[in-house]
Amino acid sequence: MTLDPASWLYPTPAGLYCEPGGFYIDPARPVDRAVITHGHADHARPGNAHVLATPETQSIMQVRYGDRAGGQLQAIEPGQIVSINGVDVSVAPAGHILGAAQVILDWKGYRAVVSGDYKRAADPTCAAFEVVKCDLFVTEATFGLPVFRHEDASGEARRLTGSLAASSRTHLLGVYGLGKCQRMISLVRAAGYERPIYLHGALQGLCDYYVSQGVNLGDLRPVAASGGDNLSGELVMCPPSAIADRWSRRLGDPVTAFASGWMRVRARARQRGTELPLVVSDHADWPELIQTIRDVEAGEIWVTHGREDALLHQISQMGLKGRALALVGFEDEGE
Amino acid sequence: MQAFAELMYRLAFTSSRNAKLDLMAAYFTGAPDPDRGIALAAMTDGLNLRLPFRRLVAEMLEPHVDPVLFKLSRDYVGDTAETVSLLWPDRETDLPVPSLAEIHARLENLKPAEAGPQLAAWLDALDANGRWALLKLVTGALRVGVSARLAKTALAQGFGKDVADIEEIWHGLELPYTDLFGWLEGTAGRPDPGEVPVFRSVMLAHPLEDGELAGITPDEWVAEWKWDGIRVQLAGNSVELRLYSRTGDDISPAFPDIIDAFTGFHGVADGELLVMRGGEVAPFNDLQQRLNRKTVTASMLKKHPAHIRFYDLLFDRADDIRELPFPARRQRLEAFVDELRTPVASLSELFEFAGPDDLAVLRERARDANIEGLMLKRVTSPYLVGRPRGHWFKWKRAALTADCVMMYAQRGSGKRSSYYSDYTFGAWRTADDGRDELVPVGKAYSGFTDEELKRLDKFVRQNTTERFGPVRAVSPSLVLEVAFDAIQPSPRHKSGIAMRFPRIHRIRWDKPAAEADRLETLEALAAT
Numbered sequence: 001m002t003l004d005p006a007s008w009l010y011p012t013p014a015g016l017y018c019e020p021g022g023f024y025i026d027p028a029r030p031v032d033r034a035v036i037t038h039g040h041a042d043h044a045r046p047g048n049a050h051v052l053a054t055p056e057t058q059s060i061m062q063v064r065y066g067d068r069a070g071g072q073l074q075a076i077e078p079g080q081i082v083s084i085n086g087v088d089v090s091v092a093p094a095g096h097i098l099g100a101a102q103v104i105l106d107w108k109g110y111r112a113v114v115s116g117d118y119k120r121a122a123d124p125t126c127a128a129f130e131v132v133k134c135d136l137f138v139t140e141a142t143f144g145l146p147v148f149r150h151e152d153a154s155g156e157a158r159r160l161t162g163s164l165a166a167s168s169r170t171h172l173l174g175v176y177g178l179g180k181c182q183r184m185i186s187l188v189r190a191a192g193y194e195r196p197i198y199l200h201g202a203l204q205g206l207c208d209y210y211v212s213q214g215v216n217l218g219d220l221r222p223v224a225a226s227g228g229d230n231l232s233g234e235l236v237m238c239p240p241s242a243i244a245d246r247w248s249r250r251l252g253d254p255v256t257a258f259a260s261g262w263m264r265v266r267a268r269a270r271q272r273g274t275e276l277p278l279v280v281s282d283h284a285d286w287p288e289l290i291q292t293i294r295d296v297e298a299g300e301i302w303v304t305h306g307r308e309d310a311l312l313h314q315i316s317q318m319g320l321k322g323r324a325l326a327l328v329g330f331e332d333e334g335e
Numbered sequence: 336m337q338a339f340a341e342l343m344y345r346l347a348f349t350s351s352r353n354a355k356l357d358l359m360a361a362y363f364t365g366a367p368d369p370d371r372g373i374a375l376a377a378m379t380d381g382l383n384l385r386l387p388f389r390r391l392v393a394e395m396l397e398p399h400v401d402p403v404l405f406k407l408s409r410d411y412v413g414d415t416a417e418t419v420s421l422l423w424p425d426r427e428t429d430l431p432v433p434s435l436a437e438i439h440a441r442l443e444n445l446k447p448a449e450a451g452p453q454l455a456a457w458l459d460a461l462d463a464n465g466r467w468a469l470l471k472l473v474t475g476a477l478r479v480g481v482s483a484r485l486a487k488t489a490l491a492q493g494f495g496k497d498v499a500d501i502e503e504i505w506h507g508l509e510l511p512y513t514d515l516f517g518w519l520e521g522t523a524g525r526p527d528p529g530e531v532p533v534f535r536s537v538m539l540a541h542p543l544e545d546g547e548l549a550g551i552t553p554d555e556w557v558a559e560w561k562w563d564g565i566r567v568q569l570a571g572n573s574v575e576l577r578l579y580s581r582t583g584d585d586i587s588p589a590f591p592d593i594i595d596a597f598t599g600f601h602g603v604a605d606g607e608l609l610v611m612r613g614g615e616v617a618p619f620n621d622l623q624q625r626l627n628r629k630t631v632t633a634s635m636l637k638k639h640p641a642h643i644r645f646y647d648l649l650f651d652r653a654d655d656i657r658e659l660p661f662p663a664r665r666q667r668l669e670a671f672v673d674e675l676r677t678p679v680a681s682l683s684e685l686f687e688f689a690g691p692d693d694l695a696v697l698r699e700r701a702r703d704a705n706i707e708g709l710m711l712k713r714v715t716s717p718y719l720v721g722r723p724r725g726h727w728f729k730w731k732r733a734a735l736t737a738d739c740v741m742m743y744a745q746r747g748s749g750k751r752s753s754y755y756s757d758y759t760f761g762a763w764r765t766a767d768d769g770r771d772e773l774v775p776v777g778k779a780y781s782g783f784t785d786e787e788l789k790r791l792d793k794f795v796r797q798n799t800t801e802r803f804g805p806v807r808a809v810s811p812s813l814v815l816e817v818a819f820d821a822i823q824p825s826p827r828h829k830s831g832i833a834m835r836f837p838r839i840h841r842i843r844w845d846k847p848a849a850e851a852d853r854l855e856t857l858e859a860l861a862a863t
């Protein structure tokens with residue numbers, strides 16, 4: 001292994017750049033050629049001239065950005081190889097949200113895997129993470145501290161349905177619109193909750209898309225249609241910002257719940273002002289990060305964004321070479 | 336333990352009083368004995384567990400966690416016990432989860448050398464929330480925003496009893512409160528308070544409303560000052576003596592000077608706890624130095640000597656005299672205080688008055704910083720529990736007001752979480768560079784209607800200059816007329832003063848901010 005990966009794959013102000021391929025992965029600003037790992041807004045931005053992504057990610061970008069989703073959209077599915085200027089690009093499921101992929105780059109016998117965001121825990125709304133052995137693994141570190149160990153998601157969903165059963169107050173659950181929303185709906189459905197779930201208008205479009213892809217979400221209704229007055233005892237879901245927004249006033253005095261990996265830490269949960277914090281995340285927790293770093297058997301680990309100090313310390317303790325890319329433009333608050 | 340941990344978890348994130356009561360009532364009615372009794376003690380400050388936590392943590396975590404990772408984690412989490420609860424490895428074992436009662440029983444007779452291994456074994460059997468609750472329990476620092484009074488109210492609510500009935504027997508009860516729960520559930524008789532001096536629920540006054548003054552006639556009413564201290568009850572049975580707060584908390588340990596002065600007292604008396612210096616009542620601030628302390632130093636006793644100004648007697652020795660009319664109780668009270676001959680006790684003076692006009696004059700004289708206004712008591716009234724209508728009135732002196740400028744607004748909680756409803760306001764002063772600047776003088780979150788709140792919220796959103804989490808700074812452009820009971824010097828505050836009970840009196844949409852009051856004006860009020 002003589003090839004230094006940093007000679008052909010490196011961070012730039014526009015994002016992580018593959019020089020021989022002439023493309024960026026999840027660029028922070030519009031570029032000519034972009035490979036997109038998944039549809040979250042901090043990874044998939046509008047206005048790139050050429051976009052390579054899974055069909056699901058492309059559809060999500062079209063739902064969100066319409067005509068601005070990109071100039072030319074090219075689909076890639078697991079098992080396919082797309083050669084770009086001699087760099088073989090392929091993808092593997094990342095287990096993060098519907099359509100989320102790890103990007104695999106093969107060049108001159110060297111393999112780099114860019115994980116995007118990922119998790120290892122089960123999620124009925126997307127394909128499970130696949131381990132791809134490689135020479136260089138580029139990982140996220142959103143929850144790169146050992147205090148982050150997510151709870152079993154179905155147990156957290158039962159805490160929510162249990163609270164609903166024990167109270168006549170409306171439960172207002174704040175969720176990120178893409179991925180977390182549909183996963184939470186699936187989880188409460190699996191926990192036996194069959195009543196209609198009421199959605200803030202901003203969540204409808206992506207739920208419709210998930211349903212069209214065969215994800216069963218049960219009876220969903222818009223809050224707007226109900227007038228909001230008569231939702232005591234019901235489950236209402238909205239984007240996090242709407243909890244503190246004037247929008248939520250129509251719900252009277254709801255129990256506010258929030259589902260995120262950050263809810264693990266009490267001070268963070270209190271900052272949110274939430275009454276029912278649920279520790280459910282679409283990102284790898286600390287044990288999953290460590291397990292994945294072991295599983296991929298890479299000699300070199302790069303950390304794109306998140307809490308890299310602790311993870312880099314751990315990587316060095318494991319006898320591996322680690323590097324912080326400190327890429328800009330990724331938000332961990334949206335989780 | 337899991338049910339208790341879940342309760343602690345939910346309480347930590349619940350701000351509404353009613354929601355807290357619901358959670359606690361559900362726990363108390365559902366949990367088994369003796370667990371719920373231990374939980375009740377933990378919430379009412381009745382457990383005295385203080386393991387040497389810091390030493391134990393260092394010992395226990397060392398084999399599991401890298402020190403660099405521990406430090407990074409601790410810095411992020413901000414609390415050592417919580418960090419440990421999150422870092423402790425999850426075991427794949429089926430260890431039985433210890434019950435609260437088991438944990439308590441074991442802690443009672445744990446040798447120091449056993450503490451570490453025992454704690455570790457429990458941590459192994461619990462999940463993250465369970466570990467948090469355990470660590471907070473053994474360090475005596477639960478702090479989930481529950482007062483003893485609230486816990487008792489939850490018991491009353493859960494079991495359909497009157498909270499006063501619980502208060503009356505409370506201080507005779509012992510861990511793990513099996514007698515209490517037996518009685519609450521109807522399977523046992525009411526526990527006998529026995530030898531411990533019992534707290535009796537106090538009689539409270541209603542504020543005097545407009546139009547009610549005309550009915551206050553000298554033949555049917557007596558008047559006395561409303562003192563600016565804290566309401567206390569002294570209860571003794573000649574063997575033991577307790578000083579209780581208005582809500583039944585035992586505050587005796589913080590007031591050994593009072594306990595000493597009344598040794599041998601048999602009865603239950605009602606009065607105002609004050610700090611008295613050279614025959615003068617000291618400002619409330621002085622009393623505050625003495626409150627909320629578990630122990631008290633000799634210099635504290637000397638600098639802030641406590642005093643009780645008595646105004647009622649509930650029990651004369653073992654005689655329950657609460658049914659007697661006021662003058663009869665007063666006569667016995669006077670005899671009791673007379674006999675005492677201690678500088679630590681005095682009688683609250685009764686005033687002669689000819690009619691309502693007299694009272695109004697008296698009330699205006701109540702400008703003394705240590706008097707809040709007048710108490711008006713109906714002479715025929717017995718001593719009644721709670722806040723009965725038409726018997727006692729409080730007529731506070733007119734509030735002071737000042738025009739201040741809104742500086743910051745914070746989002747409220749519960750029903751108000753989508754509103755900026757807590758306001759920090761300031762007064763003008765001259766800065767070092769000669770220009771005028773605002774300095775914060777107080778914070779208020781009440782005194783406005785729902786309609787006004789909507790308008791205030793809109794103002795905050797439209798005039799935000801900076802955001803810090805749930806707080807917004809606003810451009811200094813809105814004048815709030817703030818009412819307050821008093822101003823006291825306070826070196827802890829940047830402004831050097833502290834307002835007592837500030838609330839929004841009027842919103843002066845019309846008034847230019849530059850015409851709001853200056854800090855000097857407020858300082859002058861502190862002197863009166």
Ligand SMILES: [Zn+2]
Pocket residue numbers: 038040043096117
């Ligand atoms: Zn993502």
